[in-house]
Amino acid sequence: MSKNKIVTAVCAVLGLLGLGCGLYDFQNGVWVLDVERIVICMFGPMLVVGGLLFILLNRKELAATGVGFGKYRYLVGNLISRDLKVKYRRSTLGFLWSVLNPLLMALVINAVFSNLFKFKIEYFIVYYLTGSLIFNFMTEATSASLTSVLGAASLIKKVYIPKYIFPLEKCLFAFVNMLFSSVAVIIVILIKRMPVHWTALLFFFPMICVLIFSLGMSLILSSVNVFFRDVGHLYSVFTVAWMYLTPIIYPKDILPEFILNIMNLNPMFYYVEYFREVVMYGTVPNLAAHLMCIIYAFLFLALGLIIFKKQQDRFILYI
Secondary structure, X not given: OOHHHHHHHHHHHHHHHHHHHHHEEOOOOEEOOOHHHHHHHHHHHHHHHHHHHXXXXXXXXXXXXXXXXXXXXXXXXXXXXXXXHHHOOOOOOHHHHHHHHHHHHHXXXXXXXXXXXXXXXXXXXXXXXXXXXXXXXHHHHHHHHHOHHHHOHHHHHHOOOOOOHHHHHHHHHHHHHHHHHHHHHHHHHHHHOOOOOHHHHHHHHHHHHHHHHHHHHHHHHHHHHXXXXXXXXXXXXXXXXXXHOOOOOOOHHHOXXXXXXXXXXXXXXXXXXXXXXXXXXXXXOOHHHHHHHHHHHHHHHHHHHHHHHHHHHHHHHOO
């Protein structure tokens, strides 16, 4: 049996055992349908044990991959620098638009939803900015990565470059852009004189988790888009629906209970809520929230790596 089949078999067994543990409440002796509990019990052990087993069995190949990536780190840096220059080329304000754009959008959304629809949310403009900052980062990273392999077709045909470099670079570029945009959140907090808590120092955790999650999504989308070009058009519609299914503009309290249960399947719900908890409300999310953020991030990263690795040798025939 090959190494990957061993890892797959172990993950399958752990997944089935975890699914049973997630559905059955041993303490009360009843069956329950709790999405959060199922995800943690099912995928948590799979990622930990399966990941450690995969690293142990493939340590030589992974070491070689790490050395190979080290050769291209300067290329990644140059590509990020190029994208930053292209984005703000011939712009008078340049990088300031990374701060002004979310600020102007926040002012419009604040005028409409806090006055017209009268959502009773304290510091609504900060509420919107914290949600949109995280969600827009994911959208920008995945949307740009979707065409990253096709966009680099001429370069891929001429020289050998690991193809994962291109979606990775788009995600890192979006991450840098998000860091610039986060200044807008700080400015609004200062203007509104909102209390700042020490928990704000944990802001990096959801950002890193979303970066890992976005990379996994990007690897999936960029590989599928090579073979099915319609994915790009469908994804733009999907992200709009995804945005409205995430409590960015509205409070989650207005949702009925069955919608809230479905919301637990939305990874961005956890990332947005975590970011708000530490920045706005001064509370540290519970262990379940941490686990859900980590599990969704590495689950999609694992899926992305598997799909991308399996399909990358065929890219040259379709680009």
